Amino acid sequence: MKQHLQTLFEHAFDQLKQQGIIPQDAQVTIYLERTKDPKHGDFACNLAMMLAKHAKRKPTEIAQQLIQCLPTSIHVAKAEIAGPGFINIFLASEAYHSVIESILREKENYGKSQMEQNQSVLIEFVSANPTGPLHIGHGRGAAYGAALANLLQIAGYRVHKEYYVNDAGRQMDILATSIWLRYLDLCGVEITFPVNGYKGDYIWDIAATLHRDNGNTFFHETETIFQDIPSDEPQGGDKETHVDALIARCKQLLGDGYSSVFALGVNTILEDIRQDLEQFGVVYDEWFSEQGLVEHQTVQYAIEQLQQAGYTYTQEGALWFRSSDFEDEKDRVLVRENGQITYFASDIAYHLNKLERGFDKLIDIWGADHHGYVPRVKASIKALGADENRLTIQLVQFATLYRGKEKLAMSTRSGEFVTLRELRQEVGKDAARFFYIQRKSEQHLDFDLELAKSQTSDNPVYYIQYAHARIASVLRQLEEKQQAWTFDNADLKTLTNEHEQALLKTLARYPETVESAAQSYAPHQIAHYLRDLAQDFHVYYNAHTFLVDDESLRNARLSLITAVQQVLRNGLGIIGVSAPDVM
RNA sequence: GUGCCCGUAGUUCAGCCCGGAUAGAACGUUGGCCUCCGGAGCCAAAGGUCACAGGUUCAAAUCCUGUCGGGCACGCCA
Numbered sequence: 100m101k102q103h104l105q106t107l108f109e110h111a112f113d114q115l116k117q118q119g120i121i122p123q124d125a126q127v128t129i130y131l132e133r134t135k136d137p138k139h140g141d142f143a144c145n146l147a148m149m150l151a152k153h154a155k156r157k158p159t160e161i162a163q164q165l166i167q168c169l170p171t172s173i174h175v176a177k178a179e180i181a182g183p184g185f186i187n188i189f190l191a192s193e194a195y196h197s198v199i200e201s202i203l204r205e206k207e208n209y210g211k212s213q214m215e216q217n218q219s220v221l222i223e224f225v226s227a228n229p230t231g232p233l234h235i236g237h238g239r240g241a242a243y244g245a246a247l248a249n250l251l252q253i254a255g256y257r258v259h260k261e262y263y264v265n266d267a268g269r270q271m272d273i274l275a276t277s278i279w280l281r282y283l284d285l286c287g288v289e290i291t292f293p294v295n296g297y298k299g300d301y302i303w304d305i306a307a308t309l310h311r312d313n314g315n316t317f318f319h320e321t322e323t324i325f326q327d328i329p330s331d332e333p334q335g336g337d338k339e340t341h342v343d344a345l346i347a348r349c350k351q352l353l354g355d356g357y358s359s360v361f362a363l364g365v366n367t368i369l370e371d372i373r374q375d376l377e378q379f380g381v382v383y384d385e386w387f388s389e390q391g392l393v394e395h396q397t398v399q400y401a402i403e404q405l406q407q408a409g410y411t412y413t414q415e416g417a418l419w420f421r422s423s424d425f426e427d428e429k430d431r432v433l434v435r436e437n438g439q440i441t442y443f444a445s446d447i448a449y450h451l452n453k454l455e456r457g458f459d460k461l462i463d464i465w466g467a468d469h470h471g472y473v474p475r476v477k478a479s480i481k482a483l484g485a486d487e488n489r490l491t492i493q494l495v496q497f498a499t500l501y502r503g504k505e506k507l508a509m510s511t512r513s514g515e516f517v518t519l520r521e522l523r524q525e526v527g528k529d530a531a532r533f534f535y536i537q538r539k540s541e542q543h544l545d546f547d548l549e550l551a552k553s554q555t556s557d558n559p560v561y562y563i564q565y566a567h568a569r570i571a572s573v574l575r576q577l578e579e580k581q582q583a584w585t586f587d588n589a590d591l592k593t594l595t596n597e598h599e600q601a602l603l604k605t606l607a608r609y610p611e612t613v614e615s616a617a618q619s620y621a622p623h624q625i626a627h628y629l630r631d632l633a634q635d636f637h638v639y640y641n642a643h644t645f646l647v648d649d650e651s652l653r654n655a656r657l658s659l660i661t662a663v664q665q666v667l668r669n670g671l672g673i674i675g676v677s678a679p680d681v682m
Numbered sequence: 683g684u685g686c687c688c689g690u691a692g693u694u695c696a697g698c699c700c701g702g703a704u705a706g707a708a709c710g711u712u713g714g715c716c717u718c719c720g721g722a723g724c725c726a727a728a729g730g731u732c733a734c735a736g737g738u739u740c741a742a743a744u745c746c747u748g749u750c751g752g753g754c755a756c757g758c759c760a
Contacts, residue, residue, distance in 0.1 A: 130700065145702060151740085158740090182703040183741080228760070270760055339759085417758050428685075428756080435758040442760045470686055471755040496687080496753085538695070541687065543753070545694065550709085554722060557709060565722050576719050619699075627696065630707080641715090641724040682722065 100174065101611055104131050104142055104188060107170050112146065114168035115154075120161070125153040131188075133608060140179070140187035141604065147184040158184025195603040196591040202606065202662040203586055210613045210669055211253045219257040221453055222248050223387075224464035225376070226263040229368040230274045231299050233375055236466055236497045238519040239544065242535035242675065243495050244464045245381045246622035249673045254617035259458065260383045263449060266365050267389040268442060272346045273297065274368075275361040279317060279349050281306035282360075286318045291325075294332045295342040305367050309360060317360065319352050375520050379528055380675045392448050398440055401448035401483075402433055410482045420447075425478035447479040454485050462620075467494040467541065493620055498535070498544040507548075526551040532675040533560040537626040559630055563667065564679055566633035570664040571680035573645055577657070580646070589654035598639040602659060605635050609666050613673075622674055629670045636663050 108129045115121050127149045131142045147162035154161055162180045169178055174194040181187050202209045224244025227237045244260070252258045265271070277296040281303050284290045292298065309317070328344045330336030350357045369386075376382070392398055402418070405411050410421045416436035420443075423430050433444040453461050465472070473492050480487045500507040500517055507517065522531055530551040537559065538544045554561050577584065594603065609628065616624040645656040668678040 128700070134703095135706075136703080139703075143703085148702065148741090185703070230760095265760075268760070415758080419758090432758045437758080439758085441758070467687070468754060473686090494687080542695080543688075547694085550694090558722085559708075561722055562708095565720085569720060569723085573719050623696085627707080634707090637723055638725090640719080641721095644719060646719055682720085 100190070100194065100607060101131055101142070103172065103174060104144075105129055107172060107175070108144060108146055108165070110170050111165045111168035115150075115161075115164055118164075120156075120164055121150055121154040125150065127153075133611075134187065137601075139181060139185070140177075140189040142188040142190075143181075144186045144188070145184070147180075147186060151184065162186050192592075192595075192600075195600075195607060196594075198603055198607045199591060199658050199662045200586070202665050203658065206665060207669055207672070209665060210610045212255050212610065212614055212617070214255050214614065214617075216255045218255070218459045219259070219457075220251055220460040220462060221259045221261055221456070221458040222251070222462040222464070223261045223263055223453075225381075226265070227372065228265045228270055229365050229372060230270055230297055231368065232301060233372055233519040235500060235517050235519055235522050235546070238379070238522060238531065239498050239535045239540075240464050240466065240495050241376055241379060241381045241519070242532050243493075243540050243622065246532075246536050246625070246674045247462070247464070247493070247620055249675070250613070250617045250620075250622055250625070253613060253673070256460075259385065261385045261387050262383045264369065264386055264388050264390075265442075266369075267393050267445065269343075269346075269439070271361065271365065272350075273342055274302075274364045275357065276342070276346045276349045277302050278305050278309060278364050279353070279360055280345075282309045282317060283319070283324070285310045286315055288318070288324070289321050291331070293342045293345060294338045301368070301371075305364055308367070309363055317353055317356055323352065324348060375523075379519065379523060380532065387449070389445055389449070392445055392452065397452055398445050398448040401451045402440075402444060404451065404483055405433070405447070405479070408482055408484065420475075420479065420482070422475045422478040422482075425474075425481045427474040427478045431475050443475065446476065447483075450476065450480060450490070451483055454480070454483070454489065459489070461490045463490065463492045465492060465494055467496045470494050491620075493540060495540045496543045498546045501545055501547045501549075503547065503549045522548075529564070529676045530558070530560045533563075533626060536622050536674045539621065539623050559626070560676060561682070562637075563629045563633040563671065564676070565682060566636045567664055567667045567671070567678045568680055568682045569640060570636070570660050570667075573660065574657070577646060582646075584654045584657040586654070586658050588651060589658045590651035591655050591658070593649075593652045593655050594659060596643065598635070598642050599656075599659060602632075602635045602639055602663060605632050606662055606666055609670070625670050625673050629667060629674075632663065632667060632670070636660070636667075 108131070112127070112129065116123055116125070127146065129144065129146055131144050134140055134143045147165055148158040150161050151158040159180055162184050166178050166180065166186060169175075174191055176189045176191040178186055178188050205211075222244060224247075225233070225237050225241050227233055233241070248258050248260050273295060274297055277292075277298075280290050280292055280296065285306055328348060329340050331341040332338040349360075353360060373386070402411070405420055410424065411433065412419050412421065417432045418434035419430045420433050421430050431443055432441050433447075434440050450461070463476075473494075476492070477487050477490065480490055500522075526534075526548060534546055534551050535544070550557055551560075552558075594600075609632075612624055612628045616622055639660075643656070645653065645660060647653050647656070671678045
């Protein structure tokens with residue numbers, strides 16, 4: 100509808116140009132907006148005001164000319180000038196009747212767009228290191244990423260969802276070593292656990308499994324383990340040196356056994372994460388392994404590409420990437436003095452790999468604390484000769500948990516963070532998904548557990564779901580009366596009261612909302628829309644009875660609310676919230 | 683210190699990309715509505731220097747500059 104109107108205005112615009120009222124070279128984008136006030140009709144256009152300067156005439160005068168040149172359309176009832184020069188469009192009511200038909204015909208496809216039909220996009224999100232369970236910060240990334248993926252899919256993209264598994268590198272070695280040390284403790288060995296080790300209870304669980312399956316296979320005496328190991332921080336040493344030495348000792352003593360401890364750790368935690376996300380309604384097309392990159396020499400290949408392009412140099416034994424050539428504030432290390440590649444190097448390789456897989460667009464979703472990392476990754480894309488605009492990095496702010504007024508302290512360091520699983524268990528999947536998504540992603544989020552759990556109108560999730568369930572209930576009532584309804588026998592012209600008009604208008608707004616949300620990567624717009632739609636429905640419900648005796652009216656109303664139910668379901672589907680028939 | 687993000691009713695937030703009509707919701711507060719398809723609902727009222735100061739414009743919450751407040755990031759960590 101919006102597009103239809105746009106075409107009408109473009110036509111009028113051209114006419115005015117031909118008549119010489121406005122200069123030929125005047126370039127203006129025509130915007131149509133939904134009006135806030137029904138008195139202003141359905142759509143408003145400010146084109147006349149935009150042109151006032153070009154034409155050196157009053158906006159109202161130009162508006163008058165534009166309206167005269169506006170082609171007639173069966174959808175438009177009237178166009179009038181209002182305020183400082185707006186052209187308000189009033190749609191013919193038939194235009195809205197076709198909305199119901201479209202919804203009932205297209206069902207779950209209502210709102211789908213063909214906009215980006217041949218575009219493919221790879222969206223990577225969460226990608227938390229498999230060193231422990233997901234926490235509530237990851238939860239927001241998961242909810243946002245999954246919703247964005249759905250959104251882009253109905254905008255017409257071919258969407259590939261991917262989780263990058265950091266299963267190589269030092270952190271993983273620390274994990275394996277932590278498990279081994281806990282295992283030794285279970286064997287009765289006296290252990291001083293390193294400050295830098297992973298201290299969560301889940302490490303004990305994995306160690307217990309290791310002990311159960313392998314007995315004392317990996318056992319060594321305290322003296323052997325700690326011999327010549329530099330002291331840890333509390334003993335006046337350096338915690339990094341200490342833990343690195345322990346890793347080396349672990350590898351040395353376990354030999355081939357090291358890889359099985361390592362694998363047990365990664366696999367256990369990864370499987371836990373996978374299940375956690377699945378129960379959160381988030382599933383991936385691919386779990387992309389960093390180890391795979393290393394094994395396939397992709398990191399080496401990426402570094403060579405940079406070297407050949409002349410963007411690297413050696414200094415103090417390390418290999419550097421000259422990222423400052425590309426608006427990064429300083430150069431970055433790719434290969435450390437000790438020969439180990441940095442996280443950044445494998446990240447470059449990963450992005451190169453993504454680019455080479457041929458996606459039109461790459462979207463990375465990161466926690467906002469990584470924003471300082473953006474320039475160097477963009478720099479690497481440019482250095483590799485790719486168009487940096489193929490990559491979009493969306494930053495997601497962390498969430499702060501509240502229980503009513505009380506702010507919940509959260510410390511990742513001590514391992515006392517609230518996990519995503521705990522959050523789900525407390526408030527449920529639906530509330531969690533909705534609360535995560537209802538704010539702009541780059542906005543800090545206050546997540547109130549009490550509110551999310553409350554089953555009252557305070558809670559927008561229940562408000563929306565209740566609208567859906569109420570409609571289901573009405574349809575059940577109809578069934579109990581041994582009646583049925585058909586769209587064919589519905590007289591949509593009977594839908595004349597203000598509540599029905601409002602509802603029709605909101606329903607018609609859905610495709611535009613989806614399109615806009617997809618364009619700006621903003622699924623929160625869907626949440627807001629659904630709230631509006633549910634509200635329009637509840638108001639209608641309270642004001643009118645649907646199951647009336649007049650058959651054509653009854654069918655019309657049931658067509659309308661069935662359409663509402665469909666759109667609620669579609670919208671909730673995008674943000675990953677269920678649409679229950681019974682609450 | 684440098685860079686990025688944020689500052690809109692008592693509270694939590696839309697709106698800012700693309701400047702336009704009286705700045706919208708929700709919660710909370712106050713007062714109403716169940717012989718009625720689910721009251722997990724509805725109606726009404728009160729509540730705003732859009733952080734502040736300049737600038738651009740016929741027109742600024744929206745664009746530009748500065749200031750002040752809050753958050754985050756600034757490793758041969760990941």
